[in-house]
Every structure is written in structure tokens, then in C-alpha cells.
Amino acid sequence: MEDKYLHLFLEETSLYNNIVLGHLLPSSWWVSLPRFCQAWLRNYIAGSLLYLTTGFLCSFYVYYLKRNVNLPKDAVPTTKVMLLQIYVSMKAMPWYCALPSVSEYMVEKGWTKCFARVSDVGWLAYIASLIAYLVVVEFLVYWAHREMHDIKPLYKYLHVTHHKYNKRNILSPFAGMAFQPLDGVVQAVPHVIALFIVPTHFRSHIALFFAEAIWTANIHDCIHGKVWPIMGAGYHTIHHTTNRHNYGHYTIWMDWMLGTLRDPKEDAFQKAR
Secondary structure: OHHHHHHHHHHHHHHHHHHHHHHHOOHHHOOOOOHHHHHHHHHHHHHHHHHHHHHHHHHHHHHHHOHHHHOOHHHOOOHHHHHHHHHHHHHHHHHHOHHHHHHHHHHHOOOOOEEOOHHHOOHHHHHHHHHHHHHHHHHHHHHHHHHHHHOHHHHHHOHHHHHHOOOHHHOOHHHHHOOOHHHHHHHHHHHHHHHHOOOEEHHHHHHHHHHHHHHHHHOOOOOOOOOOOEOOHHHHHHHHHHOOOOOOOOEOHHHHHHOOOOOHHHHHHHHHO
């Protein structure tokens, strides 16, 4: 019975392979690969396309369509800066894509608490589990991110790659994934750890994993969304300029509870004094 249920996960990942690889590559190039390699190749292609598409669309909207509305002139990065961020991100992308491939393998083996269908638990339990998943991810990402700053060797040899972009005119949507590879993987690991703690809908896990490309582009575009309690770009820009505030991921709650929150309104007031 367990093997039959686990087969649902295999069917789902096979569907993802067919959607991405089947439409972009000749079948002779990938069908004979081991399942893990198929997953990595699919994640690499899908992740790269999502990162580049999101970055270009966000940049076009922010720096061209809304340039004179939302941003001061000194907050527009040069093309050279954005190309460098793309280079750093794409160099790390093969490593980033190994992590969801590992998580898929563990799900297919039945090692996690994942469930395949919402109907297996019901909508109420699904919503509760999704909220719990997001809480676990928020908690773990906050501490992983904070320790990247507090433990000096981690900052010096890993996190500083991302914090080279410490001013508004060198932050862009493309900076969202411009990490030293190990740093980027460590900060995404909470998505995998959560699978062992919280019953999680597998498709939702995959969607949230890849939504990271969209989310990180959004919080690096320097335009503050002003939607409480979301960790918008206004908060995250302060994180890049001070190096000691706003470590949170999706929300400001962890920073608020632990005293590391700095509000963009207060920051603007301090600068105006």
C-alpha cells in the first residue's frame, strides 16, 4: 500500500519532467538518465528560465515603465552591475538546483511527511499544514540568515558575496540569487527541513521552492510594497545598507520579536533629521 502511494510522487515528478524536458529537449537526451539526474536537469532549466524571466520583467517594470514614479535617480543600477549579478547567480544555479532534486528523491523514497493530494487530508488540514510549513521556513531562514552575519567566518567567506550589493544603485532584481553557492543552498535548506517536521503537500512545496526566484527578485528591487507584515523591499534594502537589521524572509515577525527590525519609515525619518 505504501509503495502504491509513493508511486503518486513518482507520477507527479515524471509529469514535471515531461512538461519541462519533453518540450525543450529531444527525448533521447534525457529519458535514459537516472531519475535524480532528470530532476536536476529539469530544475536547472526551469530555475534558470524563471530567474532570468522574473529578473528581466521586474527590471523592465521598475527601471523603465516606473522609473520616474517609484525610484530616485540614484537608485537605478547600471547594466554592467546587473550583468555581473546574473553571472554570479548563473554560476551558482547548478548547485541551487541540486537541493530540490535531493528533496524530491527523499519524498519519492517516503522519508518525509509529504502527502500527494489535498483530498488525502482535507482543505482545513491542508491550510493548517501550509501555514505551519511557512512558519517553520520563516523561523529557520531567519536564523540561518542571521548566523551568516553573526559568525564572522561565514560572512567573510560566504555571505559577503551577496552583500557586495549594499547600496540602492547596485541592488536589482537580479541580485536576489547572487550568492556564493553554499550560502544560497544553506538559506534554502529550511524548505527541505520543513518536510521532516510538518505534513506538507508536495506540489505546494515545489511551488514555494521555485517561487523563491520571484520573491527574491521582488525584495531586491528597492520599491517598498508597504503591505504589513510582509518583508518588502524597503525592509530588505535596509538590511543590505546596515548589515544588522531585517533578517526575515517573508515577514517581519521574527525581526520584531527578536529586536532586529528597522522600519523604512523610521529609517527615512532618521535620515531626514
